[in-house]
Amino acid sequence: MTESTTHPFTNGSVPAARGANADDEPETGITPGGTQGAFRDVLSKDHARRAKAPTHFADMDREERIEAAKAIGLPKFRVDQLARHYYAHFETDVESFTDFPQASREAARHAFFPRLIDEELVQTADNGTTRKTLWKLFDGSRIESVLMKYPSRITLCISSQVGCGMGCPFCATGHLGLTRNLSCGEILEQVRCAANASAGGVFGEPDRLSNVVFMGMGEPMGNYRSVVRAIRQICGEPPTGFGISARNITVSTVGVVPGIRKLIDEKIPVRLAVSLHAPNDELRSTLVPMNKRFNIEQVLDAAHDYYLSSHRRVSIEYALMRGINDQPEHARQLARRLNHYGDDWVHVNPIPLNPIEGSPWTASKPEDEAAFLDILHHAGITATLRDTRGSDIDGACGQLAARHVADQVMGDSGAKGRSGAPRE
Ligand code: SAH
Numbered sequence: 001m002t003e004s005t006t007h008p009f010t011n012g013s014v015p016a017a018r019g020a021n022a023d024d025e026p027e028t029g030i031t032p033g034g035t036q037g038a039f040r041d042v043l044s045k046d047h048a049r050r051a052k053a054p055t056h057f058a059d060m061d062r063e064e065r066i067e068a069a070k071a072i073g074l075p076k077f078r079v080d081q082l083a084r085h086y087y088a089h090f091e092t093d094v095e096s097f098t099d100f101p102q103a104s105r106e107a108a109r110h111a112f113f114p115r116l117i118d119e120e121l122v123q124t125a126d127n128g129t130t131r132k133t134l135w136k137l138f139d140g141s142r143i144e145s146v147l148m149k150y151p152s153r154i155t156l157c158i159s160s161q162v163g164c165g166m167g168c169p170f171c172a173t174g175h176l177g178l179t180r181n182l183s184c185g186e187i188l189e190q191v192r193c194a195a196n197a198s199a200g201g202v203f204g205e206p207d208r209l210s211n212v213v214f215m216g217m218g219e220p221m222g223n224y225r226s227v228v229r230a231i232r233q234i235c236g237e238p239p240t241g242f243g244i245s246a247r248n249i250t251v252s253t254v255g256v257v258p259g260i261r262k263l264i265d266e267k268i269p270v271r272l273a274v275s276l277h278a279p280n281d282e283l284r285s286t287l288v289p290m291n292k293r294f295n296i297e298q299v300l301d302a303a304h305d306y307y308l309s310s311h312r313r314v315s316i317e318y319a320l321m322r323g324i325n326d327q328p329e330h331a332r333q334l335a336r337r338l339n340h341y342g343d344d345w346v347h348v349n350p351i352p353l354n355p356i357e358g359s360p361w362t363a364s365k366p367e368d369e370a371a372f373l374d375i376l377h378h379a380g381i382t383a384t385l386r387d388t389r390g391s392d393i394d395g396a397c398g399q400l401a402a403r404h405v406a407d408q409v410m411g412d413s414g415a416k417g418r419s420g421a422p423r424e
């Protein structure tokens with residue numbers, strides 16, 4: 001792997017900031033008046049070529065499916081049949097549906113199951129228990145997802161956007177900028193493929209995909225509508241969804257407060273994870289540009305309200321960066337801020353930073369990690385150090401696609417990995 005000193009994706013600078021919403025549908029309104037505000041989306045140089053993915057079964061509600069079926073001369077009950085194949089058996093190859101009329105298979109495949117994600121590269125690590133897939137999309141964009149086998153569960157980390165516009169400087173996806181939102185179908189297809197692979201024994205014995213985390217590329221709250229539609233289909237019971245318990249789904253956000261508040265109203269008991277990374281606004285604003293839009297107090301207020309309404313403990317994500325946010329005073333300040341809201345409402349997940357090439361930040365020393373955890377524990381806060389699954393394969397989501405882009409631009413990125421998976 002060749003080393004580079006300038007930033008591999010941008011020749012040393014983050015792409016020009018421009019205000020824009022990530023889609024033409026109204027989302028959570030992260031960037032109204034984006035060019036004037038304190039926070040601006042970072043758009044990829046490719047963002048202008050974004051196009052909508054072909055409409056897929058997962059993008060349609062029942063009425064739309066019935067309409068689409070009618071258009072190809074199929075009665076309503078055929079839609080339910082397709083739903084059973086899709087959600088209960090993870091199948092999209094209509095040609096092989098022996099219970100489906102031969103003459104309509106091609107038309108049904110075309111109308112309902114366009115190929116949205118194509119496996120381009122699979123890398124494995126951790127003795128085969130981590131599998132990272134780079135997917136190529138219909139417009140040539142790349143995203144990735146990571147499947148991780150643990151003793152008692154299989155967790156999939158998925159992407160919600162192509163790149164990300166939030167611009168966190170320590171994150172490989174952030175350096176890519178935002179190209180476009182994923183469609184609901186593109187999000188759900190990552191889940192279906194992983195569920196199918198798990199059932200097919202990708203880790204040895206046939207097993208069940210049990211957990212899904214939105215910790216891959218992108219900011220889920222920036223693609224709110226498609227993310228929530230996908231969540232409903234991940235947790236619905238077959239034949240309306242894959243039957244993965246909402247309690248086993250985690251939505252991670254950089255702290256988009258209106259998104260958190262909308263999610264409260266959905267009343268789906270998913271776990272909320274908030275990427276805090278710093279205990280005070282001055283520091284957080286340097287690590288998470290979005291903090292200039294929604295500060296720590298606003299983010300924690302919303303996170304605590306989420307806890308109150310969902311009765312689900314909120315996860316606080318905290319990437320430990322050497323000498324930056326990993327000192328005892330940071331841990332004490334974090335504990336004070338969290339305890340301000342009461343006991344037992346959060347779980348802190350510090351993760352050693354996986355540095356990306358060209359970034360001034362690096363991972364904490366193990367003794368600083370241990371001291372950080374100790375202080376939180378003594379303050380009565382539950383905290384578990386996250387593992388860094390797949391750090392030898394450019395880690396988890398964002399980094400492999402980032403590398404792909406860098407490979408195209410200048411040969412190699414040197415991006416290192418991270419993982420969004422809690423230890424078991
Ligand atoms: N955009 C969302 C979800 C995707 S990022 C969010 O920021 O929460 C998933 C997690 O990976 C976040 O907690 C993010 O801060 C963290 N992360 C990003 N780059 C990282 C790196 N280089 N090392 C460790 N964690 C990283």
Ligand code: SF4
Binds near residue numbers: 171175275
């Ligand atoms: Fe986007 Fe999350 Fe990366 Fe920040 S950490 S740039 S919000 S993917």
